Amino acid sequence: MALAEGACLNHISRESSDIRRLANFYKEIFGFEEIESPNFGFDVIWLNLPGSFAMHLIGRLPETKLPESPYSAASPIVDPSHLPRGHHICFSVSNFDSFLQSLKDKGIETFQRALPNGKVRQVFFFDPDGNGLEVASREAP
Numbered sequence: 001m002a003l004a005e006g007a008c009l010n011h012i013s014r015e016s017s018d019i020r021r022l023a024n025f026y027k028e029i030f031g032f033e034e035i036e037s038p039n040f041g042f043d044v045i046w047l048n049l050p051g052s053f054a055m056h057l058i059g060r061l062p063e064t065k066l067p068e069s070p071y072s073a074a075s076p077i078v079d080p081s082h083l084p085r086g087h088h089i090c091f092s093v094s095n096f097d098s099f100l101q102s103l104k105d106k107g108i109e110t111f112q113r114a115l116p117n118g119k120v121r122q123v124f125f126f127d128p129d130g131n132g133l134e135v136a137s138r139e140a141p
Contacts, residue, residue: 011054012089016129019045019057025128026055029103030091080111080132083124088132096121096137 016022023045026032032047032055043059093099100123103110111124121137 009053011056013056013058014127014129014131015058015060017060018128019043019059021128022057023047078126078130080109080124080126083111083126083132083134084113084122086132088124088134090134090136092136092138094138096123096135099123099135 014022023032023034026047027034030049032049035046035048035054037044037046037056042061045057047055047057049055100110100112103123103125108125112122113124114121123135125133127133
């Protein structure tokens with residue numbers, strides 16, 4: 001039996017040197033809504049994806065010496081074809097084809113594939129800070 005009962009995803013946090021740019025990206029691409037954020041004494045924007053989960057965007061603290069993003073790591077990965085085996089967040093959408101076209105229209109570089117059974121299509125890409133994203137089609141019944 002698991003130690004945690006009733007576990008579910010509460011939020012994901014992303015550190016960024018430009019939290020406003022990142023917030024605008026997630027609002028435009030996925031429909032996140034900006035919600036009230038507590039005053040922690042540092043820059044933070046809280047977003048909510050209705051019916052799903054929250055994302056907390058946190059102003060970068062350079063003193064931590066953590067890589068700012070995958071792009072700033074020693075060996076940056078900028079090719080989305082590497083994302084299926086790398087760190088990423090996955091969203092499912094019901095309008096996969098039009099969503100994919102919108103990414104192309106915005107000039108966002110993508111990598112596409114499908115699960116071996118062909119029922120779920122996937123597209124991989126990066127957010128403006130280089131965080132890996134996947135969007136999957138909803139499986140046909």
